[in-house]
Amino acid sequence: MEQDRIAALESQVRQLNAQAEVAMNLIQEVLEEERRQSRLDELEAQLANIPDPLEEMQKQVDKTAYILVYQADRLYRELNQTDSAVENYRRVIELFPENRWAKVARKRLSEIKSEKSNKTDSKGDMQWKTQNASWS
Amino acid sequence: MENTKRIMVLIIATVLVSGMIQAGEQPQAKLSNTRQASCMVKVTCDPVVLPLSFETIDYLLRSSGVGGKAAREVLDVSPDQVQDLFIIEYVHELISDATSKSPSGRSSGLEGGINEYEYAMMMEAEYSEMYNEMMNPSGSTQSTRSSKGSRRPRRIQSTGRTLTTSDFPVNEQTYLFSLHIQLPEPIKPAAEEFMDCVLFNLKNALIRASDEHVQKLNGQLKIADEEAAQAEHDLSRKREELRNISGSRILDRDSVLAEIEKIRSDIQKIKMEQDSDQVMVDATTKQIAEIQAKMQKEINTDAVIKELKELLALQQQNFQQVEKFYKNGSTSLVDDLADAQEKLVRSRIELAQRREQLSKSAGGNLIESLNSTLTNYSLNATQNQMKLVSLAQQLKDAEELLCKTDDYELLSLKTDIAKQSLQETILWRDRMSRHIRMVQPPSVSVIGGD
Numbered sequence: 001m002e003q004d005r006i007a008a009l010e011s012q013v014r015q016l017n018a019q020a021e022v023a024m025n026l027i028q029e030v031l032e033e034e035r036r037q038s039r040l041d042e043l044e045a046q047l048a049n050i051p052d053p054l055e056e057m058q059k060q061v062d063k064t065a066y067i068l069v070y071q072a073d074r075l076y077r078e079l080n081q082t083d084s085a086v087e088n089y090r091r092v093i094e095l096f097p098e099n100r101w102a103k104v105a106r107k108r109l110s111e112i113k114s115e116k117s118n119k120t121d122s123k124g125d126m127q128w129k130t131q132n133a134s135w136s
Numbered sequence: 137m138e139n140t141k142r143i144m145v146l147i148i149a150t151v152l153v154s155g156m157i158q159a160g161e162q163p164q165a166k167l168s169n170t171r172q173a174s175c176m177v178k179v180t181c182d183p184v185v186l187p188l189s190f191e192t193i194d195y196l197l198r199s200s201g202v203g204g205k206a207a208r209e210v211l212d213v214s215p216d217q218v219q220d221l222f223i224i225e226y227v228h229e230l231i232s233d234a235t236s237k238s239p240s241g242r243s244s245g246l247e248g249g250i251n252e253y254e255y256a257m258m259m260e261a262e263y264s265e266m267y268n269e270m271m272n273p274s275g276s277t278q279s280t281r282s283s284k285g286s287r288r289p290r291r292i293q294s295t296g297r298t299l300t301t302s303d304f305p306v307n308e309q310t311y312l313f314s315l316h317i318q319l320p321e322p323i324k325p326a327a328e329e330f331m332d333c334v335l336f337n338l339k340n341a342l343i344r345a346s347d348e349h350v351q352k353l354n355g356q357l358k359i360a361d362e363e364a365a366q367a368e369h370d371l372s373r374k375r376e377e378l379r380n381i382s383g384s385r386i387l388d389r390d391s392v393l394a395e396i397e398k399i400r401s402d403i404q405k406i407k408m409e410q411d412s413d414q415v416m417v418d419a420t421t422k423q424i425a426e427i428q429a430k431m432q433k434e435i436n437t438d439a440v441i442k443e444l445k446e447l448l449a450l451q452q453q454n455f456q457q458v459e460k461f462y463k464n465g466s467t468s469l470v471d472d473l474a475d476a477q478e479k480l481v482r483s484r485i486e487l488a489q490r491r492e493q494l495s496k497s498a499g500g501n502l503i504e505s506l507n508s509t510l511t512n513y514s515l516n517a518t519q520n521q522m523k524l525v526s527l528a529q530q531l532k533d534a535e536e537l538l539c540k541t542d543d544y545e546l547l548s549l550k551t552d553i554a555k556q557s558l559q560e561t562i563l564w565r566d567r568m569s570r571h572i573r574m575v576q577p578p579s580v581s582v583i584g585g586d
Contacts, residue, residue, distance in 0.1 A: 033470075043481040043482060046485055047485045047488060052488070052491070057503060060424070061424060063507050064503075067510055068417075068421060068514070071518050
């Protein structure tokens with residue numbers, strides 16, 4: 001009777017040990033998973049910290065083109081220095097043809113061109129009117 | 137003495153009044169029945185109006201307008217006969233000169249001058265002496281008597297002194313002479329009436345001369361007023377023109393030229409700066425464009441990157457497969473999945489690092505500082521351009537001002553002349569006014585008479 005009771009107890013202990021080992025293994029796995037994830041996060045962070053040089057370069061080139069267009073706009077609109085402005089617009093188009101500011105520069109050049117042609121037309125009209133007046 | 141003076145004044149007044157009344161009377165009135173008459177006459181006249189001397193007084197008395205007229209009106213004789221009807225004897229001359237204190241004034245006969253009282257006393261004494269001499273024809277007093285019809289100047293014997301006193305406030309000459317009328321037969325016996333009429337005519341002649349003189353001065357004053365008004369108008373108009381030209385600043389040719397020179401120098405300096413800035417802008421922009429091109433080229437052609445990209449593609453495939461198996465139930469592949477994922481990330485890191493490395497070697501890290509430099513030069517260039525526009529306007533204004541300077545200088549000269557003209561005209565006007573105020577009306581006073 002006593003022996004049976006002991007044997008039962010030993011069996012219980014063995015079961016408990018087995019359960020504890022399983023629990024321990026599970027804990028180990030979870031910890032390992034956490035460590036792996038942490039390492040992966042660190043690597044992802046490291047990757048994220050490395051800037052894309054081409055993207056960075058594109059930003060800087062954008063800035064450069066913007067500075068030139070901005071300067072040209074001031075020359076054209078505030079100081080009425082059309083020739084200097086045209087030079088700057090052309091420089092942007094020439095050096096950074098694919099940049100979005102090159103598109104702006106093209107648009108400005110087109111505006112200047114149409115403005116000049118309008119002026120020439122109005123001058124021509126005036127000359128024509130003057131000539132007509134003198135004839136009449 | 138005071139009483140004597142009063143008596144003299146009364147006698148003069150009586151004689152004057154009676155003389156005037158008699159002169160105005162018709163010849164048909166009752167005659168005095170006198171063939172002789174004499175009196176002492178005091179003539180006061182402004183020498184500016186009529187510079188009197190005994191010769192001129194003598195001529196005046198014997199002229200047809202004075203003595204001649206009296207002879208005709210009172211005695212009914214021809215004016216030619218007047219030459220023998222009276223004798224003039226010089227007694228005294230006194231000149232009072234208001235301007236004697238001035239450097240251009242006449243020299244004073246008496247250094248200290250005499251006052252009116254002393255003068256009256258002296259005149260009284262001399263009058264008494266003259267009276268005595270008249271009563272005694274054999275006396276030493278010399279007289280002049282003109283020959284009949286003769287117009288030659290008479291010799292006037294001067295017995296007295298020429299007195300000048302600075303105490304008199306006005307400019308006048310006083311002459312004292314005695315007038316003796318002697319009417320021979322068959323001329324009408326009206327010596328007193330004739331004498332009164334002669335003196336009345338003399339006074340009228342002097343007053344007429346004075347009036348004409350004053351009238352002339354008034355005319356000149358009017359002209360001076362008009363001239364002054366015109367000069368003032370001219371001056372104000374020229375000043376306004378000057379203000380219009382110069383904008384209320386003094387235009388000096390040299391200072392305008394110096395200003396133009398300075399502006400030109402500033403423009404040149406700024407243009408040089410601007411050129412320098414523009415060169416820097418061009419160079420920086422070009423450098424940025426070159427770096428961009430170089431970076432793109434190196435990153436696109438780098439062999440390591442190519443290998444790394446291929447490796448990355450393999451890692452990607454591996455990861456995708458493991459992930460697929462894992463999702464299909466192969467839970468044992470959990471470690472493999474994590475491993476594949478880690479390798480994939482590491483490959484990406486290696487690729488990014490390589491690109492970064494290439495970017496740096498191509499100068500990509502300089503672009504930011506180059507852009508900063510470009511911004512500065514660009515701003516400087518724009519600012520200088522603004523300065524140039526402003527200076528160009530200033531230069532244009534200064535050159536226009538230089539053109540105006542010639543007109544301004546000429547007009548300034550004209551303004552100075554107009555100012556001077558105004559001053560002179562005002563001075564002239566004041567002088568005229570003073571002259572008019574200073575003119576003394578002539579007077580003819582009779583002192584005593586038979």
